[in-house]
Amino acid sequence: MERHYGLDWLRIGAFGLLIFYHVGMVFVPWDFHVKTAHPLDWVAIPMHATNSWRLMLLFVVSGYASRALLAKSESPGSFIGSRNKRLLIPLLFGMTIVVPIQPWVELTTQHGYDGGFGWFWLHDYFRFGSFHNLILPTWQHMWFVGYLWFYTVALAAAVWLMRGRSLQGLFDGMFGTVAIVLAPIAWLLFADMYLLPGGRETHDVLNDAIAHAHYLPGFLFGFALARSGPAMAAIARWWKAAGVIAVLSYAIVAAIELRWPGSGMPQPYGYIFATARVIQGWCAIVALIGIAEHYWNRDHPWRRTLTEAVFPFYIIHQTVIVTVEWALRPYGLPPLAEFAILVTTTVAGCWAFYLVGREVGWLRPLIGLRGFIVPRRAARSVVLTPVESMS
Structure with a gap:
């Protein structure tokens, strides 16, 4: 497979x-592990610009990358072995190590917990049960990695059971048409309105039907898309129209959110x-896939570094946000100053975590990097395989 x-x-x-979305979670009046002293209702409007697609997109891209990684693997078993190491x-x-400070901050700021972090980590964090709900x-935010691993295992099992048979032709025939836009929308509306009405994501892998109804099909869609010329051709035909519809739909979402902030909107506006x-x-x-195919399908000197850095960034970013906001709360800063500090420190913390971690051989696998260091003098002669560092 050619690298995309x-x-x-x-x-x-x-x-x-x-990063910006989770910084926004500090300010929007939605549940989060730590909240500003000055929540702002209007922040929900820009949050809704990405809220409906950001996670689904990551699962679609992960499914696409999994097809490349599976093609590189000797067998489904070796594919699972490599995914175990990387996930x-x-x-x-x-x-x-990374996540525990987040529930500690939530407990101290929202539930009256008075123990220090060290005490919490040693005595309360590893309870394997409920503690203050x-x-x-x-x-926490690492649920995405857990779900991706479960979907990967299910995918490998399905490939093994198929014994060389393929449904790629069926996918190509269906999604090589305008159904590339219409069929997923129909499924998602059916799941949300009829199959699991009122369902809310829990990030409990055994009790999260609505999330699996969204993200598992999205992951499998990306897997099939990776080898589907007809589907990519259909995206090339329809992405501009889809973009216009996305903007108009967001305008409706924003207008309703602005008129009835939160979840108190009357019917039929809730359904709309x-x-x-x-x-x-x-x-x-x-x-976005159409834009990526048409405009962004080219290399750049920064791409390799950024592609490698995104997983370490993901691992550490929310911990930095929660910890910094916890430290800022007593000062009662204006929201704009608080936002600027959070963005700056989060980006700096993510870069520091990646730049230090990538140079330490034993730390690399812990932060999602391959367990070796390329000698600097030899780095220019390294030729990456088409699926290098995709996850």
Whole structure:
């Protein structure tokens, strides 16, 4: 498989937006691990610009990358082995070392917990049960990595059971048409309105039907898209129209949110909001893939570094946000100053985490990097395989 540089840039951009999104969670009146003293209702408007598609896009891109990694592997078993190293090791490291300060901050700021972090980590974090309505230990934002691992295992099992048979022709025939836009929207509306009405994501892998109804099909869609010329051709035909529809749908979402902030909107506006959000989300994904295919499918000297850096950034970014906001709370800063400090320190903290971690051989696998260091003098002569560093 040829490397698709456009999807590399799309993945980099999606993870970059994630930093701003989680900084925004500090200010928006939605549940989060730590909140500013000055929440702002209007912040929900820009948050909704990406809320409906940011995670689905990551699962679609991850499915696409998994097709390339599977093609490189000798067997489904070796594919699973490589995924275990690149996903489970960082997940366990994150849950044990990186994540614990987040529930501690939530407990101290929202539940009256008065123990220090050291006491919490040694005595309360590894309870393997409920503590002040939190399940500990927890994976917090690392749930994405856990779900990606489960979907990868399910994919490898399906490939093994198929014994060389393929559904690629069926996918090509269906999604090589305008169904590339319409069919996923129909499925998502069916899941949200009829199959699992009122369903909310829990990030509990055994009790999160609505998330699996969204993200597992998205992951499989990306897997099939990686070898589908007809589907990519359909995206090339329809991405501009999809982009226009995504913008118009977002305008509806924003207008309803502005008129009835939060979840108190009357019917039928609640149904209109939910429908517009689904349409916005999938049309945005089609448009972004089309843009990536048409404009971004080219290499750049920064691409290799940024592609490698996004996973370490993902692992550490929310911990930096929560910790810095916890430290800022007593000062009662204006929201704009608070936002600027959070963005600056988060980006700096992510870069420091990556730049230090990539130079330490034993630390590299813990933060999602391949377990070796390329000698600087030999770096220019290294030729990457088409699927290098994709996850």
